[in-house]
Each structure stands twice: as structure tokens, then as C-alpha cells.
Amino acid sequence: MTGIREALTLLWSTPDSANMVQEDKTWHTWAQVRDTAERIDAELERLGCGPRSRIGVVLINRTESIASLIAILRHDRVLLTLNPAQPSQRIVEDAVGAHPDVILAPREYWADEEFAAPIAAAGIVGVAVDGSDVSRVFGDAPVPPRPDEQDPVAVEMFTSGTTGPPKRVPLTWRQLEAALEAVHGHTGKGRGDHEPFTGPVALISLSMVHIGGLWGVIQSLSEARPIVLMPRFTVEGWVDAVYEHRMIVAGLPPAAMRSVLNADVPKEKLATLRAITAGTTFVSPELADEFTDRYGIPIMIMYGATEFGGAVAGWTKPLIKQWWEHKRGSVGRPFPGVRMRTVDENGAVLPEGSTGRLEVSSPQTGTGVGDWVRTSDLAHLDEDGFLYIDGRADDAIVRGGFKIQPETVCNALRAHPSILDASVFGRPDERLGHVPVAVIETVEGAEDVDVDELKTFLRTRLTAYEIPVEIHRVDALPRSVSLKVDRRRLLEMVDEIESSRAR
Structure with a gap:
């Protein structure tokens, strides 16, 4: 299987004219994205940012963010995500607390003194990225080399903080590669032999600062698939993209699924879809059935977390056909190579059907195969291996x-x-x-x-x-x-x- 870093390097064999990213109905070619990525890489090189240098990015859903991701990950640097949906003060607090070597952001951010001044005072280098314009705003101290690590980090993400203060989660290269292998093992698909950016289009409707959006981009780059990048989810934008590109599979969180239903979107607009993936939060079986009844499209519910680098369990179309009627409410079965169990408050393993704290053992966890990672979810597993999420222990x-x-x-x-x-x-x-x-x-x-x-x-x-x-x-x-x-x-x-x- 082609690894993520190898796949990023293989992009350099792509024809310049290949349409790579569609944003606001406009296609950006590989030549344009490559030019921005190379300019970012050159600036980071000039600052001394080698492997394991930590690069913060205000990760707006725009083509420049994809170019930044390529420049950072291709050369073993660490991507540290900063959430543009937060007020400026909160972004600064996250940035100063995490203290990356460099921060990449649009120039409009650096024009805001309340954003720029604290970052400059913290000794972090600021770089503006707008289109192919990549320029240092402040700071010029050489970034010291980072020591080698046994399990090097690729991405540091802030969790959403929906049930409390956000926390920073490191995702290692081992976890990301294991997540990619798990997805391909689950779907039976991979990079294939198609010409770069000629395969099925990937629709990124979630923010890249969320694991769902970021993982969608990483997987699409690894598979050399063209990307439709939505600045933010709208029913009209999502439906137009599905219809224009005749998409076979697309993602919809439950709130967005409800919005599509309420908008009474004509069935013919979604006629090419063979499945919807959903998994950012709880998906009620009633909502899934309502969508399927309306459009004839099965809902492949997934279960995962930022700490796992993506999904570790889920439904497939064959599973839905065979089991949905009897397993409604489940989030599916564990992916290949993933083991799950539930435990009581003392850590004792519970029998099938008993609700307890969910523990996961997978190459996608921070500690790797062999160790059990306890989640904050209350769950049970039935006799056929289907996982049911019963609530949150910390909620x-x-x-x-x-x-x-x-x-x-x-x-x-x-x-x-x-x-x-x-x-x-x-x-x-x-x-x-x-x-x-x-x-x-x-x-x-x-x-x-x-x-x-x-x-x-x-x-x-x-x-x-x-x-x-x-x-x-x-x-x-x-x-x-x-x-x-x-x-x-x-x-x-x-x-x-x-x-x-x-x-």
C-alpha cells in the first residue's frame, strides 16, 4: 500500500493542467497548488524548519490550507491545527500555549494587532499565505533542529471541546498510516492505478480543523482524488456539488442530514449517491431511516475520535443489507485489526451485552497494537460484534x-x-x-x-x-x-x- 508521505511525493508526477481543488466553483490546477506548496516549503526551509519542526496553521477551508498541508507533511514537519471558527483571542491562546515554531495564516489575520502582537511576543515566526503570495511577517530567528523521535508526531489537533475545554491531541505517523490502511481494508479501495486527479471527486464539507475534514483531505491526497472544498456547509452548496460531480458517496453529519430533509431537496438531485457516511456525532436510527426512505440512500454510520485519527468502526452497504433491520442503533462493527471491549469502573472486562466504558485496541491508538485505550464512551457489544454507544461517561x-x-x-x-x-x-x-x-x-x-x-x-x-x-x-x-x-x-x-x- 502506498503510504501518505510517498503519495504526497508522487503528486509531483501529476500533469500541471490537472484540476485538483474546486473552491467556490473555480478549479485550481495542480500547478497552482504545487506552486503555493513549494513557496511555503521554501520559506520554511529558509527559517530552518526541518523534520519535526512544528508549524501552526489557521486551518480555513481554502486551497492554501491544502498546499500548506502538503508542504508540512511531505517533509516530516508537524502540522498544528488552529481553529479559525474561534474568536481571535482564543486562537491566540491556543497558539501561544502550543508554541509552534511558525504560524501560517492569511494576511488579514496578521493585520489584526490583537492577533499578531501576542504571537510575535511569544517568539513565534508569523508567515502570511494568500494564493501564491507567501511572505514572512515577523520573526526571523533560525528554528533549531528537532531531535529524532521513536514514534514521530505528524499532526497536533485540538479537540472540539464540545463537552469541556479543548485539549491538544498528537497523532503520530504510525496512527495516520494505520488509519489509512484501516479505511482501505474497510472499503476495499485504495490509490489504484488511475491518473492523478481523474478519479471520483471527494467532497470536503466539514472544516479541515476537525478530524473529519482534515482526514478527508489527507485520504483524498493519498488516493490522488480531485477535491471539492466547501468553505462551510450549506445545503445548496452540498447538493450542487453532489449533482455536478455525480458523486457516489458523500458525507453528512446528522444536523446537516436533517437540514437536507427539511429543505425538501428533489430526489433526482441525489440520484447518483449510493451511500451517505455519517459519524461526527450520534446519528439516530430514526433519522437514518427517514433519509433512506426519502431518497433510497443507505446511511453508513461510523464511529471514531480525534485520538484515533478517524473512524475505527462502522457500517458498510453489505452489512446494512444483511443486518440493519436487526441492529438499528448500532454504529457498526470494528474495522479490520481493531478490537473492542467494555469494562466496569474497576477495569474488569464485562460480558457481551453489558454497558461499560469502551476500550479500543488498534494500530490507530496512541500506544499501538496490544494496549487498550479507554474512551469516554459508554457502550456495549452484542453477540454478533456490533457496537452500540450508550452515552458518555464524562457527560x-x-x-x-x-x-x-x-x-x-x-x-x-x-x-x-x-x-x-x-x-x-x-x-x-x-x-x-x-x-x-x-x-x-x-x-x-x-x-x-x-x-x-x-x-x-x-x-x-x-x-x-x-x-x-x-x-x-x-x-x-x-x-x-x-x-x-x-x-x-x-x-x-x-x-x-x-x-x-x-x-
């Missing part, structure tokens, strides 16, 4: 000694015909420890949903202690770049709602 709300899984409450809320989506969190309570609070987004036309009626509805689906003490309605749940609910912004919205009521 559990303990109310008077009773544990509540927020996803259980969310699912009950989503079952109400007026509820489009929901999020639930625990609020400190002097008497009970924590109590659940829900925030809902309603379907169009249901803005005046009655909270008391909603609680009555929930009593038929939840135990008394699982009923939220408060239910707030918002126009739209705040979402991160991966389309997950952004917990920090959600709490800020709730504070604003409750403060306005108190006036």
Missing part, C-alpha cells in the same frame, strides 16, 4: 445519586414532532448535586411549543429524575465547525435567556 449527570445520560434525554426530546434537535447539560444544585437542563431547537412553525406539554410527553419516555427542570427554546443550537453542539456557547445563550427573564 453523566448525577441527580440525587441517580445517573442521567444526556443523550437519553435528548433522544426523548427529539421524538417529539415539534423538536428538531436538543442538547442537555447538568446544572449544579445545592440539594441534588446536579439537575438536567434542556435547550431545544424546534421545527419551523412550532416556535410556541408548550413546555408543560413537552414535559408531559417526556414522562412517557423517561424516569421522573431524567425530566429536565428547565427547557429553553432557541432559534438554532450553536454548533462547532464539526456541526456538533458547542457547549460553551450554549451555556452563554442560556445565561442570556435567564438573565433577560430576571430583569
Whole structure:
């Protein structure tokens, strides 16, 4: 199998005229992308950035980010992702805390003194990248060489922080190569013998700063597939790309899947699709069935995490055909080479069908084959090896000694015909420890949903202690770049709602 670094080097045999990246309906050729990548590489070389030098990138979904990725990874440098969806101050805090040798960003970022000054004061070199214009903004101290590492890091990502503060996760070359091998083993596909950038088009609709978006680009480059890069997800943009390029497989997070359904997209616009992949967050079987019933397209749900460099379990079309009716609610089976088990609070292995903390053993984990990595997910595995995610151990709300899984409450809320989506969190309570609070987004036309009626509805689906003490309605749940609910912004919205009521 062609490795990622080898595949990046093989790109240099691509004809200059090959269409490589489509952005805003405009194709960028390999010659254009290569020119930007080579200019970035030359500037990093001039600064002394060799193997294992850490290069931060404000990773906007634009062609320059793909060129940056090529220049960094092809020469064994480390890509450190910085999230452009965050306020400038948070990007700076992440950057200064991680302290890369160099940061690449559009010139407009460096024109912002509140962004540039703290980075310059930290001794980090700033480089502006806009199209083929690559120029140093400040800093010129030579970057010292980095020592060799036994298991060298390729990417340092910040997790989304949807359930707490983001953390930096190192992904090694071994993990990325294992993830690529696992995907090809799962799908039965690889680079093949096609001419570069003449194969099926890959649609990147998630932000590259999220593992789903970044992995989509890395896999596409490894397979030399042309890329359609969406600056941000929109139903119109996604549908147009699928229709124009006659795509066979495309990805949709559950929130985006619901948006496509609500937009009543004509069936013929999606007629070429043979499957949808979904896996950034929980996908309800009801939503998957609704989409399949409407469009005749199966939903291949995947399970993974940033720490694994991507997916480690999932559905395939043959599995769906054989098992979906009996295994609805599962996220599929472990990929080839991946082992899974559940354990109790003391680490004792649980029998089939028992819910506990999910542990994974795979070449994609940080410690490699042979070691078990404990996740924050509560799960169970059935007798046929199918994995079910039952909640998050670190999300559990303990109310008077009773544990509540927020996803259980969310699912009950989503079952109400007026509820489009929901999020639930625990609020400190002097008497009970924590109590659940829900925030809902309603379907169009249901803005005046009655909270008391909603609680009555929930009593038929939840135990008394699982009923939220408060239910707030918002126009739209705040979402991160991966389309997950952004917990920090959600709490800020709730504070604003409750403060306005108190006036």
C-alpha cells in the first residue's frame, strides 16, 4: 500500500493542467497548488524548519490550507491545527500555549494587532499565505533542529471541546498510516492505478480543523482524488456539488442530514449517491431511516475520535443489507485489526451485552497494537460484534445519586414532532448535586411549543429524575465547525435567556 508521505511525493508526477481543488466553483490546477506548496516549503526551509519542526496553521477551508498541508507533511514537519471558527483571542491562546515554531495564516489575520502582537511576543515566526503570495511577517530567528523521535508526531489537533475545554491531541505517523490502511481494508479501495486527479471527486464539507475534514483531505491526497472544498456547509452548496460531480458517496453529519430533509431537496438531485457516511456525532436510527426512505440512500454510520485519527468502526452497504433491520442503533462493527471491549469502573472486562466504558485496541491508538485505550464512551457489544454507544461517561449527570445520560434525554426530546434537535447539560444544585437542563431547537412553525406539554410527553419516555427542570427554546443550537453542539456557547445563550427573564 502506498503510504501518505510517498503519495504526497508522487503528486509531483501529476500533469500541471490537472484540476485538483474546486473552491467556490473555480478549479485550481495542480500547478497552482504545487506552486503555493513549494513557496511555503521554501520559506520554511529558509527559517530552518526541518523534520519535526512544528508549524501552526489557521486551518480555513481554502486551497492554501491544502498546499500548506502538503508542504508540512511531505517533509516530516508537524502540522498544528488552529481553529479559525474561534474568536481571535482564543486562537491566540491556543497558539501561544502550543508554541509552534511558525504560524501560517492569511494576511488579514496578521493585520489584526490583537492577533499578531501576542504571537510575535511569544517568539513565534508569523508567515502570511494568500494564493501564491507567501511572505514572512515577523520573526526571523533560525528554528533549531528537532531531535529524532521513536514514534514521530505528524499532526497536533485540538479537540472540539464540545463537552469541556479543548485539549491538544498528537497523532503520530504510525496512527495516520494505520488509519489509512484501516479505511482501505474497510472499503476495499485504495490509490489504484488511475491518473492523478481523474478519479471520483471527494467532497470536503466539514472544516479541515476537525478530524473529519482534515482526514478527508489527507485520504483524498493519498488516493490522488480531485477535491471539492466547501468553505462551510450549506445545503445548496452540498447538493450542487453532489449533482455536478455525480458523486457516489458523500458525507453528512446528522444536523446537516436533517437540514437536507427539511429543505425538501428533489430526489433526482441525489440520484447518483449510493451511500451517505455519517459519524461526527450520534446519528439516530430514526433519522437514518427517514433519509433512506426519502431518497433510497443507505446511511453508513461510523464511529471514531480525534485520538484515533478517524473512524475505527462502522457500517458498510453489505452489512446494512444483511443486518440493519436487526441492529438499528448500532454504529457498526470494528474495522479490520481493531478490537473492542467494555469494562466496569474497576477495569474488569464485562460480558457481551453489558454497558461499560469502551476500550479500543488498534494500530490507530496512541500506544499501538496490544494496549487498550479507554474512551469516554459508554457502550456495549452484542453477540454478533456490533457496537452500540450508550452515552458518555464524562457527560453523566448525577441527580440525587441517580445517573442521567444526556443523550437519553435528548433522544426523548427529539421524538417529539415539534423538536428538531436538543442538547442537555447538568446544572449544579445545592440539594441534588446536579439537575438536567434542556435547550431545544424546534421545527419551523412550532416556535410556541408548550413546555408543560413537552414535559408531559417526556414522562412517557423517561424516569421522573431524567425530566429536565428547565427547557429553553432557541432559534438554532450553536454548533462547532464539526456541526456538533458547542457547549460553551450554549451555556452563554442560556445565561442570556435567564438573565433577560430576571430583569
